[in-house]
Amino acid sequence: MKHLLASGHTACSGCGQAIAARLVIDAAGKNTIVTNNTGCLEVFTTKYPESAWEVPFIHSLFENAAAVASGVEAALKYLGKKDSINVIAEAGDGGTADIGLQALSGMWERGHDILYVCYDNEAYMNTGVQRSGLTPFHAITTTSPSGSQSQGNIRPKKPMPEIANAHGIPYVATASVGFPQDLQRKVKKAFSIKGPKYIQIHVPCPLGWRHEPILTFQIAKLVVETGLFPLIEYDNGQLTGRKQITPKPVEEYLKVQARFKHLLNNPGELQLIQDIADNNIRKYGLKIENKEQS
Amino acid sequence: MFGPLISKPGSSRNNKTGSWRIESRPKFLQKNCIACKMCILICPEGCIEGAEKNTYHCDYTYCKGCGNCAVICPKKDIEMEKEK
Amino acid sequence: MKHFLEGSRAVAEVVKLCRPGVISAYPITPQTHIVEELAQFVANGELNSQFVNVESEHSAASVVLGAAATGVRAYTATSSQGLLLMGEVIFNIAGLRLPLVLTCANRAVSAPINIWNDQQDSVSLRDSGWVQFYAENMQELVDLHLIAYRLSEDKSVMLPVMVCMDGYILTHGIETVDLPSQEQVNKFLPEYKALYKLDPADPVTMGVLADPETYMETRYAIQKTLKDTLGLIPKLHADFSKVFGRTYQGLIEEYRTKDAERVIVAMGSVCGTIKEVVDELRAKGKKIGLLRIITYRPFPCQAIYEALKGIPKVAVVDRALSLGSYAPLAGEIKAVFFGKKKKPQVISSFIAGLGGRDVTRHSIKEIIRLLTATEKIGEFIDLKPELLKENYS
Numbered sequence: 001m002k003h004l005l006a007s008g009h010t011a012c013s014g015c016g017q018a019i020a021a022r023l024v025i026d027a028a029g030k031n032t033i034v035t036n037n038t039g040c041l042e043v044f045t046t047k048y049p050e051s052a053w054e055v056p057f058i059h060s061l062f063e064n065a066a067a068v069a070s071g072v073e074a075a076l077k078y079l080g081k082k083d084s085i086n087v088i089a090e091a092g093d094g095g096t097a098d099i100g101l102q103a104l105s106g107m108w109e110r111g112h113d114i115l116y117v118c119y120d121n122e123a124y125m126n127t128g129v130q131r132s133g134l135t136p137f138h139a140i141t142t143t144s145p146s147g148s149q150s151q152g153n154i155r156p157k158k159p160m161p162e163i164a165n166a167h168g169i170p171y172v173a174t175a176s177v178g179f180p181q182d183l184q185r186k187v188k189k190a191f192s193i194k195g196p197k198y199i200q201i202h203v204p205c206p207l208g209w210r211h212e213p214i215l216t217f218q219i220a221k222l223v224v225e226t227g228l229f230p231l232i233e234y235d236n237g238q239l240t241g242r243k244q245i246t247p248k249p250v251e252e253y254l255k256v257q258a259r260f261k262h263l264l265n266n267p268g269e270l271q272l273i274q275d276i277a278d279n280n281i282r283k284y285g286l287k288i289e290n291k292e293q294s
Numbered sequence: 295m296f297g298p299l300i301s302k303p304g305s306s307r308n309n310k311t312g313s314w315r316i317e318s319r320p321k322f323l324q325k326n327c328i329a330c331k332m333c334i335l336i337c338p339e340g341c342i343e344g345a346e347k348n349t350y351h352c353d354y355t356y357c358k359g360c361g362n363c364a365v366i367c368p369k370k371d372i373e374m375e376k377e378k
Numbered sequence: 379m380k381h382f383l384e385g386s387r388a389v390a391e392v393v394k395l396c397r398p399g400v401i402s403a404y405p406i407t408p409q410t411h412i413v414e415e416l417a418q419f420v421a422n423g424e425l426n427s428q429f430v431n432v433e434s435e436h437s438a439a440s441v442v443l444g445a446a447a448t449g450v451r452a453y454t455a456t457s458s459q460g461l462l463l464m465g466e467v468i469f470n471i472a473g474l475r476l477p478l479v480l481t482c483a484n485r486a487v488s489a490p491i492n493i494w495n496d497q498q499d500s501v502s503l504r505d506s507g508w509v510q511f512y513a514e515n516m517q518e519l520v521d522l523h524l525i526a527y528r529l530s531e532d533k534s535v536m537l538p539v540m541v542c543m544d545g546y547i548l549t550h551g552i553e554t555v556d557l558p559s560q561e562q563v564n565k566f567l568p569e570y571k572a573l574y575k576l577d578p579a580d581p582v583t584m585g586v587l588a589d590p591e592t593y594m595e596t597r598y599a600i601q602k603t604l605k606d607t608l609g610l611i612p613k614l615h616a617d618f619s620k621v622f623g624r625t626y627q628g629l630i631e632e633y634r635t636k637d638a639e640r641v642i643v644a645m646g647s648v649c650g651t652i653k654e655v656v657d658e659l660r661a662k663g664k665k666i667g668l669l670r671i672i673t674y675r676p677f678p679c680q681a682i683y684e685a686l687k688g689i690p691k692v693a694v695v696d697r698a699l700s701l702g703s704y705a706p707l708a709g710e711i712k713a714v715f716f717g718k719k720k721k722p723q724v725i726s727s728f729i730a731g732l733g734g735r736d737v738t739r740h741s742i743k744e745i746i747r748l749l750t751a752t753e754k755i756g757e758f759i760d761l762k763p764e765l766l767k768e769n770y771s
Contacts (some may be wrong), residue, residue: 031578032578033578035578042585046585047587048588049586056575057584058447061440062434062442064437064443068441070441071452072448072576074430075399075400075444075449075452077453079448109433210414222516
């Protein structure tokens with residue numbers, strides 16, 4: 001099977017976003033047009049004259065993939081071709097939750113038939129690991145470093161799935177490269193639904209999170225298994241799917257990434273993060289009870 | 295007219311990223327493989343191929359040696375060996 | 379067929395005749411009537427177009443970018459703050475070599491906030507690689523939109539075109555306009571056939587990363603294309619004349635300049651007033667003329683040289699500033715003549731009509747009075763000295 005994101009791209013070894021981007025476009029199929037914000041993905045896939053994309057692809061600016069996709073979708077509607085062609089708008093966490101939020105909100109509000117994918121590696125990686133609105137609590141980035149006056153990023157992740165739901169869109173889901181088949185299922189399901197869709201994919205970044213490339217898959221699994229990044233699905237605002245877990249302590253996830261290592265000898269700080277995980281587990285009913293799994 | 299910079303699809307294949315490997319490369323034992331295809335799904339380079347059991351292999355021209363295939367294989371049928 | 383209508387309505391009518399497949403709209407005074415009229419056409423079924431009500435001008439430009447990239451003719455309009463907000467998209471569209479037409483209802487830029495007419499907004503984006511036309515009256519405004527699409531989509535051009543109309547004066551004024559028929563427009567403006575487009579049947583990657591090894595040539599290419607466009611624009615106007623019966627030179631208009639001793643250079647609707655003053659003074663035996671710049675980008679150096687080389691005194695009227703330096707139009711006019719043997723004795727620079735301050739016959743006569751052998755550099759006309767004395771302690 002020929003992948004729709006070809007080999008030869010210049011992503012770091014073990015890049016979570018490279019895995020996710022290929023899983024997404026393979027699941028979407030060749031009748032797909034992709035718009036992409038500035039970030040690691042377009043940089044490592046489109047350095048002239050080489051392109052890894054086997055589907056039509058356009059990169060414009062940092063914050064407008066959702067708006068460019070709206071224009072593509074409108075053009076396809078005008079041409080009468082929208083029903084046979086998928087449109088994906090994609091970006092990193094900064095391009096989605098921060099600078100790209102306005103265009104994204106507009107796209108959702110207008111109800112365009114577009115799947116928006118957020119590759120969440122929890123910082124502005126392409127510019128050198130700076131803090132974004134999706135950087136988790138206490139994570140170290142270059143603009144939220146730890147020091148005598150700081151434990152890293154002081155704010156929790158902006159709740160993008162909730163913001164998506166608040167727009168009343170028909171399908172919202174989270175995914176992880178730790179569960180690649182689940183990810184592809186969600187992309188396929190999204191394209192079976194008309195209207196705006198949102199999928200946020202947790203993607204480990206070996207360089208930015210400071211972990212060995214070989215740990216990408218395991219870290220992506222651990223974030224889900226600790227409850228820190230719940231895998232959930234909403235249909236028309238109703239929670240219809242969740243990956244249930246036997247929760248692992250957050251320390252297992254944190255200790256393999258140097259961006260959290262400043263917390264490891266600090267039980268008080270660790271507890272704050274454990275609280276976030278416990279809160280998610282409670283809120284979404286993630287804990288497997290009586291050996292039932294969903 | 296020299297117009298916009300437009301790239302041809304899949305032209306990244308000209309870039310042989312296998313040259314990035316320095317430490318290790320995956321060895322596909324092709325002994326206990328159950329053709330679950332998880333290695334194909336997880337490879338960031340998309341350079342693993344295979345169909346039936348024990349036919350899985352990677353294209354070393356592109357493999358960067360990250361090792362995630364070896365980690366994900368449920369049958370431990372992929373081992374990381376030292377780069378030659 | 380002749381109609382007596384509001385300028386914005388005239389623009390909407392001609393855009394309707396051009397049949398764009400995607401229109402994006404974000405409101406800003408004084409452009410609003412254009413997009414409102416277009417919305418009504420779509421609602422009435424008179425215009426088959428996807429009308430996208432975007433949430434900002436940055437997205438308005440991005441939506442038409444996406445549509446043009448998908449091979450569909452697109453349209454949007456804006457002003458002032460909106461044009462500046464979409465600034466990076468403006469550069470992006472030109473760099474991507476996407477055809478597009480955008481109407482700019484010229485309005486002053488903040489701060490202070492001012493919704494009235496000057497040309498600071500579009501002039502500030504003269505470096506972007508867009509073709510820029512400045513209309514004097516509503517008939518020309520309508521005709522320039524047709525030229526704009528034809529030029530933009532020409533396979534040897536593939537650059538976006540901005541049609542500039544003075545806010546309120548041309549957007550809200552009412553004039554007689556001869557609107558063409560759909561048949562005439564179809565004859566002049568063929569269907570848009572994209573050079574490259576987003577199509578799964580033939581995938582391409584657009585908007586690539588170009589490192590120092592590959593970027594510079596793309597900029598040279600736009601520069602060269604714009605230079606070649608100087609030869610193409612008059613040809614298109616000749617074609618236009620055959621279909622619609624109206625003739626424009628396209629790059630400039632020389633109004634009674636042939637034997638003039640003093641010529642005023644200006645762009646836009648102020649030229650209507652200047653022409654009246656020229657006529658009035660000519661009737662009194664004064665040898666005055668007007669050089670009207672219609673195409674500001676690409677800058678028609680050769681045409682300007684030929685028109686002004688024999689004119690002793692030239693007054694350039696700018697309705698925008700390049701704060702900290704020579705006024706934009708004046709600086710470029712002077713650059714045309716540097717090192718040339720034949721040139722005006724004096725080229726004086728005047729700033730008039732900023733923030734909607736009226737440029738009257740009196741203002742123009744003042745400029746002519748100030749056009750002496752002594753060069754004036756960036757002299758502001760109709761300033762109120764009492765306001766300059768304001769004390770903010």
